[in-house]
Amino acid sequence: MNVEAWPKAAADVLPLMGNEAIARGAWEAGVKVAAAYPGTPSTEILESLSQYPASDLYAEWSTNEKVALDVVIGAALSGVRAIACMKHVGLNVASDSLMSMSYIGAHAGLVLIVCDDPGIHSSQNEQDTRLFARFAGVPVLEPSDAQEAYEFTRLAFDLSEQFDTPVIVRSTTRLSHTRSVVRVGDRVAPPSKGFVNAPGKTVTIPANARRLHPKLIEREAKLAAWFETSPLTRWEKGDKTFGIVTGSTSYLYVKEIAPHASILKLGMAYPLPEGALRTFAASVDRLLVVEELEPALEAQIRALGLHAEGKAFFPRAGELSPELVRAGLAAAGLAEAPPAPVSIGIEPMARPPVLCAGCPHTGAFFALRGLEARVAGDIGCYTLAAVEPLRSIDTTICMGASIGNAVGMAAAGEKKPIVATIGDSTFLHSGIPPLINAVYNKANITVVILDNSITAMTGGQDHPGTGRGLRGDPAPKADYEAICRAVGVSWVRRVDPYDVGHMYQTLREAVVHKGVSVVISERPCVLDPVKIKGNPLAVSQERCVACQSCMNLGCPALIWSDALHEGRHKVAIDAAACIGCTLCAQVCPTDCIQPTVLA
Amino acid sequence: MSAAPNIETAPSTVAAARATNVMVVGVGGQGVLMISKALALIGQKQGLQVKQSEVHGMAKRGGVVFSHVRFGAEVWSPTICKGEADVLIALEWAEGLRWLEYLRPDTGVFIADTRRIVPPFACRSRRRGATMAYARETPAEVIDKVSEGYALDAAAIATGLGEPRAANTVLLGVLSASMGVPVAEWLAVLEMLVPPKSRAINHKAFEAGRAWAEAAHDDASLRFDAGITGDVTHADMAEVSVRLDINAAWCKGCDICVKLCPERCLALNDHQVAYLKAPQACTGCHVCEWLCPDFAIEVHTTHQVSMTVSE
Numbered sequence: 002m003n004v005e006a007w008p009k010a011a012a013d014v015l016p017l018m019g020n021e022a023i024a025r026g027a028w029e030a031g032v033k034v035a036a037a038y039p040g041t042p043s044t045e046i047l048e049s050l051s052q053y054p055a056s057d058l059y060a061e062w063s064t065n066e067k068v069a070l071d072v073v074i075g076a077a078l079s080g081v082r083a084i085a086c087m088k089h090v091g092l093n094v095a096s097d098s099l100m101s102m103s104y105i106g107a108h109a110g111l112v113l114i115v116c117d118d119p120g121i122h123s124s125q126n127e128q129d130t131r132l133f134a135r136f137a138g139v140p141v142l143e144p145s146d147a148q149e150a151y152e153f154t155r156l157a158f159d160l161s162e163q164f165d166t167p168v169i170v171r172s173t174t175r176l177s178h179t180r181s182v183v184r185v186g187d188r189v190a191p192p193s194k195g196f197v198n199a200p201g202k203t204v205t206i207p208a209n210a211r212r213l214h215p216k217l218i219e220r221e222a223k224l225a226a227w228f229e230t231s232p233l234t235r236w237e238k239g240d241k242t243f244g245i246v247t248g249s250t251s252y253l254y255v256k257e258i259a260p261h262a263s264i265l266k267l268g269m270a271y272p273l274p275e276g277a278l279r280t281f282a283a284s285v286d287r288l289l290v291v292e293e294l295e296p297a298l299e300a301q302i303r304a305l306g307l308h309a310e311g312k313a314f315f316p317r318a319g320e321l322s323p324e325l326v327r328a329g330l331a332a333a334g335l336a337e338a339p340p341a342p343v344s345i346g347i348e349p350m351a352r353p354p355v356l357c358a359g360c361p362h363t364g365a366f367f368a369l370r371g372l373e374a375r376v377a378g379d380i381g382c383y384t385l386a387a388v389e390p391l392r393s394i395d396t397t398i399c400m401g402a403s404i405g406n407a408v409g410m411a412a413a414g415e416k417k418p419i420v421a422t423i424g425d426s427t428f429l430h431s432g433i434p435p436l437i438n439a440v441y442n443k444a445n446i447t448v449v450i451l452d453n454s455i456t457a458m459t460g461g462q463d464h465p466g467t468g469r470g471l472r473g474d475p476a477p478k479a480d481y482e483a484i485c486r487a488v489g490v491s492w493v494r495r496v497d498p499y500d501v502g503h504m505y506q507t508l509r510e511a512v513v514h515k516g517v518s519v520v521i522s523e524r525p526c527v528l529d530p531v532k533i534k535g536n537p538l539a540v541s542q543e544r545c546v547a548c549q550s551c552m553n554l555g556c557p558a559l560i561w562s563d564a565l566h567e568g569r570h571k572v573a574i575d576a577a578a579c580i581g582c583t584l585c586a587q588v589c590p591t592d593c594i595q596p597t598v599l600a
Numbered sequence: 601m602s603a604a605p606n607i608e609t610a611p612s613t614v615a616a617a618r619a620t621n622v623m624v625v626g627v628g629g630q631g632v633l634m635i636s637k638a639l640a641l642i643g644q645k646q647g648l649q650v651k652q653s654e655v656h657g658m659a660k661r662g663g664v665v666f667s668h669v670r671f672g673a674e675v676w677s678p679t680i681c682k683g684e685a686d687v688l689i690a691l692e693w694a695e696g697l698r699w700l701e702y703l704r705p706d707t708g709v710f711i712a713d714t715r716r717i718v719p720p721f722a723c724r725s726r727r728r729g730a731t732m733a734y735a736r737e738t739p740a741e742v743i744d745k746v747s748e749g750y751a752l753d754a755a756a757i758a759t760g761l762g763e764p765r766a767a768n769t770v771l772l773g774v775l776s777a778s779m780g781v782p783v784a785e786w787l788a789v790l791e792m793l794v795p796p797k798s799r800a801i802n803h804k805a806f807e808a809g810r811a812w813a814e815a816a817h818d819d820a821s822l823r824f825d826a827g828i829t830g831d832v833t834h835a836d837m838a839e840v841s842v843r844l845d846i847n848a849a850w851c852k853g854c855d856i857c858v859k860l861c862p863e864r865c866l867a868l869n870d871h872q873v874a875y876l877k878a879p880q881a882c883t884g885c886h887v888c889e890w891l892c893p894d895f896a897i898e899v900h901t902t903h904q905v906s907m908t909v910s911e
Contacts, residue, residue, distance in 0.1 A: 016644060016652075122655045146651075146678075179653040179678040180640060236607045250678065257677035323677045342682050343705045345745050349698035350735050352627070352719045354663035371859050389724070548885035549726055550862040557662045561723045561732055567901065568728030569883065590860065590887045 017183045019176040022147040023114055024049030025183070026154030027084045028057065030110065031190030034076035035060040036069035038430065039459035040088030041123040042177040043116035047086050048462075051471050057188065062462055062471050065400075065430040066091035070098045070113065077111035078203060080194035082158050086114040089128050090399060094431070096133070099167065101205050103137045104213040106165035106220075108197040110158030113139075116172040119293045120320030123174075123458075125380065125399055127318070129295040130171045131270040138217045140224050141169040142233070143249040143270050147181045153233075153268060155186075164224055171270070173293065175250045175320065225272040233268030234277050243335050244285030246278070246298055246309070251291045254326040259336065273301050282307045289314070289333065293321040356385050358558035359533065359580035361453055361524030364498035365422075366391040367554055367584070368505040369449070374418040374512060377406035379432070381424035382458045383451055390555045394422065401431025407446040408439050418512035422449045426456040426464045429479060433488070439517045440489040447511040447518045450481050451498075453526040461529025469530075485519045492518040499524055501587045527580055535581030536598040538574055544593035545571040551585035551594065559585060619649075619672030621680040622775075625699050626691030627717045628665050631768045634793060635689065636667035638772055641789045642781055643671030653678035662719065666699065689775050691768065692717050693751075694735040696742075703746060709778045710749040713771060714739060714825070726863060726883045739824035750774060750816055751824040757808050763798075766805035773809020777817060783810070842884035843900040848873045850896035857888035857897060 017025060023046050027035065035058055037047035051060045063069035066087040073083035087095060092115050099113070115133075118124040134141035142157055144150040150172060157168040201209055228234055244263040247255050252266050265281040267273070270292075282288045282302075290299040290311035299311035314329035315321065330336035356363050366386035369376060370393040378384055378394035379402060387394040396406055407421035423432045428450050439446055456462040463469045468478035485493045492514045496507045504522065511518040527533040540562070547566035551559055558580075562573035574585075576597065586594040622639055626632040636652050643650040654667040668680045680702060688703045689711045690696025696712035703710055722733040743749035752774065754767040769790065776786045787803060794802045816822040853872030858864075865878035866888060874897070876882060884901040 016640060016650065174655060175653060175678055178655060179651055181651045181675075181678075182644060182649065230606075232606055234606060238607060253676045253678065260676075322679055323681045327681075340683070342701055345700045347697050347700060347735070347737055347742070347745075350694045350719075350733065351721050352662075352664050352694070352698075353721055354628075355720055357662070390720075546885065548862050548887045549883075550860065550887060552720070552723060552726075553862055555720050557720050559720065559723075560718045567884070569726060569730070569885075570723070570732075588860075590890055 013185050014182055015185055016180055017147050017151070017185075018045065018178060018180045019144075019147045019150045019172055020045035020116075020178070021049045022151035022183050023086075023154045023170065023172065023177075024053075025185055026151040027112070027158075028053050029186055029188045030155045030158040031082050031188060032084050032110075032112075032158070033058050033081035033190070033193075034073055034083040035086070036063045036072040036083075037086040038063055038066045038069055038091060039456050039462040040066075040091050040116075041459055042118060042174040043086050043088045043091070043114065043172070044459045044462065045177070046114055046116075047471070050084075055472060057190070060471055062464060064465060066095040067098055070095040070102075073111060074098060074102055077107055077109045078105075078197045080109050080196060082110040082112075082191065084112045084114065087116070088124065089115055089117040089130050090124060090126065091115070092130060092133055093128075094400065096137070099137050099139065102167050103139050104205060104210055104217055105203055107161045107167055108165070109191075109194050110161040111167045112154065112157045112161060113167060113169045114154070114172065115169055116174070116177050117294070118174050120174065125397070127294060129297060130169065131297040132295055134169050134171070135271045135297070135301075138221060139167050139169055140164070140272065141171050141270050142268055143171050144176065144268070145249055145252045145266075146176065147179065147183050149268070150176060151183050151185060156233075160224075164220055164227075166220055166224070171249070173250060173320075221272050224269075225274060228269050228272065229274040229276050231268075234274050235264075235266040235268075236277070236281060237264040237266060238284075239263040241285055243287040243289055243333075244281055245289045245291050246281070246302065247291040248298070249293060251293050251321055251326070254321055254323045255291050257323045258327045259330060267298065270297055271301070273298070275305055278302055278305060278307065282309075287333075287335075289330075289335075291315055291321075291326060291329070294318075353388065354385060355555055355557050356382060356391075357527050358556050358575075358578045359527045359535075359582035359584075361498045361522065361526070362386060362451055363391070363554050363556060364501050364504055364524075364582075364584050365449065365451055365522045366393045367588070368498075368501055368508055369393045369420065369422070371505055372418060372420070372508050372512065374420045374447075375410055375415050377403040377410065377419070377421045379403040379421070379423040379427050380458070381427055381451070383422060383424060390553045400427055401435065404432055404435035404439055404446075404448055407448070408435070408442065408444040411444050411446050418447065419445070420447045420449060420508075420512070422451060424457070425450060425452040425454065425466045425481070426462075428481070429465050433484065436485065436490070436517070436519075437488045444517055445515060447508070447514070447520065449508075450519060450521045452481060452521055452523045455526045455529045457526045457529060461526065463530075467530075481521050485521075490517050490519050492516070493521065494519075495521045495523055497524060498522045499582055499584065501584060527582075533580055536596055537576040537579035537581055538583065538586055538594050539576070539597045540572050540574055541593040541595065542571055542573075544591050546591055546593075547571045548590060550588050550590060554584055554588065556585060619670045619675045620779075621685045622669045622687045622689065623666060623680060623685045623699055623702055624669065624689050624691075625664075625666045625695045627695060628662050630665070630691040630717075632665045632667050632691060634768055635691075635772060635775070636669045638786075638789050638793055639669040639775075640671070641792060642779070642785060643669070645785055645789070646671070646781065648672055649675040651675045651678045664695065664698065687711065687775065687778055689771060691715070691771065693739075697735050697737060700742075700746065706747055708747055710743070710746040711771065711774050711778070712739070712742075712749075712751045713754045713767065714751050715753070715755055715767075726885075728883070743824050748778075749823060750813065752812060753825065754809065757812065758805050761801065761804050761808060763801045763805065766798075766801055769794075769802045769805035770809035770812075773806040773811075774813040775809075776806070777810050777813035841902050842879075842882050843902070844876045844879075844882065844888075845898040845900065846874050846876070847896045847898075850894045851892075852894060854893065856891055856893065860891055861888055
């Protein structure tokens with residue numbers, strides 16, 4: 002909120018968003034190196050860390066999550082505390098490094114913040130990081146609110162050093178984006194431990210790895226023993242007829258709905274404290290587990306031979322809520338059935354997210370739709386072009402998938418022209434190896450790099466193609482055309498997507514080129530880093546014939562006017578929203594859309 | 601394995617007063633977060649626990665934005681259950697209607713700006729006689745359905761004061777009348793949120809909103825502007841049939857009509873001659889007729905006057 006007010010004295014009380022609380026915890030723990038790739042809902046963590054003095058810590062936007070984790074691994078092995086932040090699917094990208102680092106350990110404190118997105122507010126899936134932690138043999142802490150997010154992050158660094166392990170702190174959208182009051186402390190930066198100097202440990206050749214794996218298994222047992230009596234395990238005694246094992250924001254929902262229940266609140270989802278669980282289970286008549294997404298706790302508790310009930314009553318998909326906890330307890334016969342919601346008889350209007358007025362992607366995808374190609378899409382704002390009226394994307398799998406998907410489509414004998422669309426930040430994240438692959442394997446595809454000079458979807462973060470670093474400092478700028486030519490693409494064109502005709506013509510030329518062709522669509526995002534607002538256009542109501550060609554752009558500045566032509570609505574432009582990109586004027590057959598201010 | 605977890609006896613939530621729940625809703629870019637921040641600060645200044653929860657990500661893209669603000673002696677869940685919002689404040693009319701089920705049916709207060717932000721989605725149908733897919737309910741109808749409702753054109757009040765951008769502060773003034781917190785505290789919070797140079801106008805906007813609410817509280821007939829209606833243009837519903845004549849001899853298959861038909865209902869056949877592939881999608885807009893360089897297309901529209909025959 003008020004950034005200048007942050008680094009204040011100990012025991013200060015600040016209203017912090019979960020992500021800001023995590024950043025505060027890391028800063029107080031003396032973190033020296035921080036790295037991340039933006040991804041909702043994790044983005045604000047590194048942004049908050051970058052608000053602390055550069056003399057306290059080095060922070061960077063990395064090109065992807067694996068690079069971010071590799072950077073912090075390098076730092077931790079060199080003796081300073083380090084943190085990497087990512088969204089849940091970012092951990093998939095970083096997982097190769099995590100799986101090896103779990104064998105190696107940590108040396109100086111090494112913490113990963115992974116933010117899950119239950120309910121899929123802004124992601125492509127809702128995978129549960131707790132299962133990943135179990136897979137990697139890495140402890141995972143689960144804070145429930147901003148205060149705990151702050152405390153657990155601080156603690157994670159100590160745990161990492163004490164048990165020589167990377168530690169994951171798992172947040173969720175609801176925690177990351179909820180603001181509440183946090184009692185904070187002071188920064189205590191431990192001195193550097195110096196380089197680890199233990200090649201038997203840090204070089205994972207088979208001979209070393211074979212020795213390290215049993216150590217990981219021993220570490221798991223030690224962590225579980227520590228967890229038995231740690232402050233992370235809290236037994237709240239209450240009604241003995243049933244006991245609830247829970248953690249994360251699920252704990253808050255349980256407290257809201259069943260304040261008198263016996264609760265075993267777990268601050269760590271892996272490994273679990275067997276003794277505490279057995280004692281708790283023995284103290285209550287029925288044992289329930291309330292957790293969001295996968296039955297991660299439930300499965301481990303059942304494996305102990307305890308009769309735990311959970312997913313029979315609480316959903317495995319989607320975000321949990323107090324309502325769902327109430328309904329689940331009612332289904333278990335432990336609470337009164339919730340009152341039926343009172344319907345007010347008003348059907349809510351659909352308001353799907355749309356590309357902004359003047360978004361450069363609109364021009365690119367409008368032209369692409371005319372091409373009637375098979376289009377492999379990627380992750381970014383432009384995924385919105387998958388729906389009407391632009392409807393020009395056939396697939397979206399995950400970050401960086403488009404170019405590889407296109408190669409496969411071509412290999413499968415698809416008859417339509419094959420196009421991959423990928424944003425600038427995504428291209429740098431994971432689009433370059435597949436482009437090299439396409440060239441090497443002589444694929445007949447067209448790649449459209451949608452260069453809006455920002456990571457737009459997550460709110461406008463810099464990347465290696467923007468010419469600025471995390472703290473706004475000047476940085477070298479990646480040259481997409483040079484990259485394409487360097488890997489062997491001979492046919493590269495740069496086009497302004499605000500020129501629809503040129504864009505369409507270029508795409509037509511690109512798809513008839515044999516081999517890999519690349520079209521770089523260049524126009525900055527209209528929101529970031531600066532909000533662009535030009536003089537708006539207006540529709541001449543006399544000349545508009547209500548053909549609604551312009552409505553095929555899906556521009557939010559275009560709405561129906563009250564005037565009709567042959568029974569159909571003419572179009573009007575919302576002057577406040579219109580930025581004057583002229584795309585609508587270019588597609589208007591009667592030339593009735595004109596600037597309001599003529600030069 | 602001996603276990604000694606940290607044991608707490610059940611906390612005394614019994615006597616704790618229930619939290620106050622306020623939902624702030626609107627469309628991306630409207631300032632939902634400013635109002636919820638003001639509420640969170642008000643709660644904090646009362647020495648209460650506060651939780652303010654929102655979902656980022658789609659907010660900038662004209663999507664639905666909502667924020668849950670809860671404060672009280674003890675607040676657990678960051679989200680509000682359906683039917684438990686004490687106040688629902690909407691910065692946009694249709695968004696207010698979307699979340700009505702969250703309002704307490706017996707005591708909930710509904711405050712809505714009558715401002716309409718029409719999404720492109722509402723203007724999708726191309727058929728003759730199609731109406732905008734925007735909420736049809738009038739303020740009069742909606743206020744009849746809630747326990748206590750207020751609908752106002754906050755932008756008009758703010759514009760009257762000379763600053764259209766202060767509309768949210770007007771709404772904050774209206775909201776303050778339902779919250780039982782001294783005016784001085786609201787003004788102090790407002791000062792924290794607005795830049796110094798616009799403090800005076802925001803102060804005036806707040807007072808104007810509060811005055812409007814106080815008048816409306818005493819006189820229910822002032823709670824909405826009766827002049828505001830569903831405001832849907834009812835188009836000529838006459839049946840129209842469209843016939844496309846394409847002269848195959850003149851068509852050279854240039855593809856212009858196919859590419860530029862707004863409904864994308866034309867295609868080229870095996871002989872590279874344009875034909876109407878999807879007749880049901882054709883709206884008879886004439887674009888193909890005008891753009892054909894070879895005058896090969898004629899669009900005929902016939903209004904069919906429906907007749908009522910009495911028995």
